[in-house]
Amino acid sequence: xxxxxxxxxxxxxxxxxxxxESKTLFVELGAQPxxxxxxxxxxxxxxxxxxxxxxxLARRFRDRGEPLDDLVQVGTIGLIKAVDRFDVDRGVxxxxxxxxxxxxxxxxxxxxxxxxxxxxxxxxxxxHELATTxxxxxxxxxxxxxxxxxxxxxxxxxxxxxxxxxxxxxxxxVSLDAGSDGEDGxxxxxxxxxxxxxxxxxxxxxxxxxxxxxxxxxARDRQILMLxxxxxxxxxxxxxxxxxxxxxxxxxxxxxxEQLREQLTEEY
Amino acid sequence: xxxxxxxxxxxxxxxxxxxxxxxxADSAYLAxxxxxxxxxxxxLDFTLDEIEDLRIAVDEACALLLADSEPGEPMVCAFTLGxxxxxxxxxxxxxxxxxxxxxxxxxTVLSALAGEVRATAGADHLVTITLLKQRGGT
Numbered sequence: 001x002x003x004x005x006x007x008x009x010x011x012x013x014x015x016x017x018x019x020x021e022s023k024t025l026f027v028e029l030g031a032q033p034x035x036x037x038x039x040x041x042x043x044x045x046x047x048x049x050x051x052x053x054x055x056x057l058a059r060r061f062r063d064r065g066e067p068l069d070d071l072v073q074v075g076t077i078g079l080i081k082a083v084d085r086f087d088v089d090r091g092v093x094x095x096x097x098x099x100x101x102x103x104x105x106x107x108x109x110x111x112x113x114x115x116x117x118x119x120x121x122x123x124x125x126x127x128h129e130l131a132t133t134x135x136x137x138x139x140x141x142x143x144x145x146x147x148x149x150x151x152x153x154x155x156x157x158x159x160x161x162x163x164x165x166x167x168x169x170x171x172x173x174v175s176l177d178a179g180s181d182g183e184d185g186x187x188x189x190x191x192x193x194x195x196x197x198x199x200x201x202x203x204x205x206x207x208x209x210x211x212x213x214x215x216x217x218x219a220r221d222r223q224i225l226m227l228x229x230x231x232x233x234x235x236x237x238x239x240x241x242x243x244x245x246x247x248x249x250x251x252x253x254x255x256x257x258e259q260l261r262e263q264l265t266e267e268y
Numbered sequence: 269x270x271x272x273x274x275x276x277x278x279x280x281x282x283x284x285x286x287x288x289x290x291x292x293a294d295s296a297y298l299a300x301x302x303x304x305x306x307x308x309x310x311x312l313d314f315t316l317d318e319i320e321d322l323r324i325a326v327d328e329a330c331a332l333l334l335a336d337s338e339p340g341e342p343m344v345c346a347f348t349l350g351x352x353x354x355x356x357x358x359x360x361x362x363x364x365x366x367x368x369x370x371x372x373x374x375x376t377v378l379s380a381l382a383g384e385v386r387a388t389a390g391a392d393h394l395v396t397i398t399l400l401k402q403r404g405g406t
Contacts (some may be wrong), residue, residue: 144317147310229380233318250320
């Protein structure tokens with residue numbers, strides 16, 4: 001299950017102000033007859049006030065093939081439901097109450113689309129074991145392992161290994177990748193410097209439009225892209241070079257290519 | 269892993285099983301294709317690197333075709349399993365009927381990932397992209 005709890009321990013002045021405003025609006029909402037313009041106005045103000053929560057939660061589900069805008073939209077439906085059902089006298093913060101409803105709507109959207117979003121604990125653990133075993137085997141074999149080799153090492157069937165890899169690719173939530181996901185490359189390889197990039201791009205059409213897009217990428221994503229496509233390094237080699245798992249390299253490559261594709265559609 | 273119950277059609281000891289998928293030309297179905305790609309490559313004992321490369325290559329090739337495909341048209345993807353290679357032939361009817369340019373970034377990506385890439389244009393605006401990935405050929 002994806003962890004979407006928000007710590008309520010660190011109440012910033014801004015958040016405290018939001019809470020106060022929220023409370024005042026809910027009192028107003030409760031005082032006005034349903035359907036009156038005043039009730040309507042308070043309801044709209046509440047939805048507006050808590051939109052950042054929807055955006056925050058929706059971002060947790062990005063990179064799963066659905067546009068963020070769509071997720072925010074369905075999440076907002078959840079928010080409206082939560083506003084309508086919230087009972088001020090229950091003594092919980094509205095954000096605490098609304099979070100499961102919003103997340104529920106977003107998940108339902110994925111379900112309706114045919115994607116199961118819930119990642120069972122079993123798969124999460126499998127995914128972790130896969131990453132560890134792949135790394136160990138890569139090290140001892142001097143190359144990336146095959147599915148059969150991973151299955152043997154973990155005493156699993158090849159189908160189970162494939163299933164685990166599938167889930168690793170499909171459900172790369174931000175929270176699960178956090179920690180190893182710095183904004184900059186960290187590795188700081190000289191190979192990935194812009195100068196080397198430029199040289200590598202010689203001979204590629206549209207490099208004039210590609211270059212600024214590459215420059216916009218986070219340093220590490222760009223480095224991985226260049227190493228794979230212009231230095232012909234394998235994913236495993238890149239994993240060692242950059243200091244992340246091969247599975248993570250694969251995910252980042254997929255994501256970066258998708259981004260470039262969207263931005264380059266014209267002259268791609 | 270499901271192994272064929274009867275021996276595959278062979279020519280000179282080379283396995284030539286063919287798996288064909290026909291999907292609507294819609295990105296929503298790419299996940300199905302990705303799963304099939306990984307499953308088939310695993311059968312041939314490709315390494316994880318090679319499997320992931322092929323998976324991304326199939327993604328990329330489909331995206332190229334989808335960007336220019338006619339709505340409602342099917343996309344056909346045929347995997348031919350060799351002894352130590354897998355050939356993926358993806359075709360769809362496109363608006364322009366032109367194959368992707370070999371100097372494009374997408375082509376660079378495809379070549380790096382798959383090894384061998386070909387694109388052809390046929391009658392009726394049918395564009396075909398062929399990827400050939402060898403085991404141990406990175």
